[in-house]
Amino acid sequence: MSKGFKSFLIAIGILIVLVIIIYSFFAGNYNKMVDAEERVKAQWAQVENVYQRRFDLIPNLVATVQGAASHESDVLTQVTEARSRAGGVMQVSDEVLSDPDAFRRFQQxxxxxxxxxQRLLVVTENYPDLKANSNFLALQDQLEGTENRIAVERQRYNEAAMGYNAFIKKFPRTILANMFGFREKAYFTADAGAQRAPTVNFN
Incomplete structure (x- = not known):
């Protein structure tokens, strides 16, 4: 076997090894990005589920309060209008996760x-009959449980988004992420003023 042919075989071997390494890098990291993004989407679906549960509980809660405290029309109207606004952004595609403005509107x-x-539940404290109503108490318990679940699912979503964002932003994966259209996901943030204790005034 000639020296030139041996060199040719070595060059071909090196080229094949390089192709395998490059392919493994691209395929492996691409697949990990897909997996991480799917975890974010799955957790987003859980967030939507708990928000939907709260959304579905509200009409029964409003109807129950209306029966016992019909003259609290302002608060009941505020809840109904807020529910209507939230309903307009309830079923959103997971593309909102990569659009900070749309995500902010959803969260707001x-x-x-x-x-x-919360204002509605504060008002109900003034109605002993309502507080003794078993239907209202059951709805209140379900709502409180749902609010707790919302907090848990939002935290889990943020954790999934953080893992995904960190993965796609590290070099050299950031180059692949940009090439294949993997975009940073938005986070849930604390409400404005959440660090201050709310003021409740019964006067």
Whole structure:
């Protein structure tokens, strides 16, 4: 076997090894990005589920309160309007996760609804009959459980998004992420003023 042919075989061997290494790098990292993004989407679906549960509980809660405290029309109207606004952004595609403005609008609508519900529950403290109503108490318990679940699922979503974002932003994976259209996912943030204790005034 001639020296030139041996060199040719060595060069071919090196080229094949390089192709395998490059392919493994691209395929391996691409697949990991897909897996991480799917985890984010799955967790987003859980967030939507708990928001939907809260959304579905509200009409029964409003109807129950209306029966016992019909003259609290302002608060009931605020809850109904906030629910309507939240409903407009309830079923959104997971593309909103890569659009910070759309994500912010979604979060704001949900925060407004949560605030309106808190005002409604504060008002109900003035009605002993309502507080003794078993239907209202059951709805209140379900709503409180749902609010806790919302907090848990939002935290889990943020953790999934953080893992995904960190993975795609590290060099050299950031080059692949840009090539294949993997975009940073938005995070849920604390409500404005969440660090301050709320003021409750019964006057």
């Amino acid at each position: 609508a949900q925060n407004d609804l949560g605030s309106a519900l």
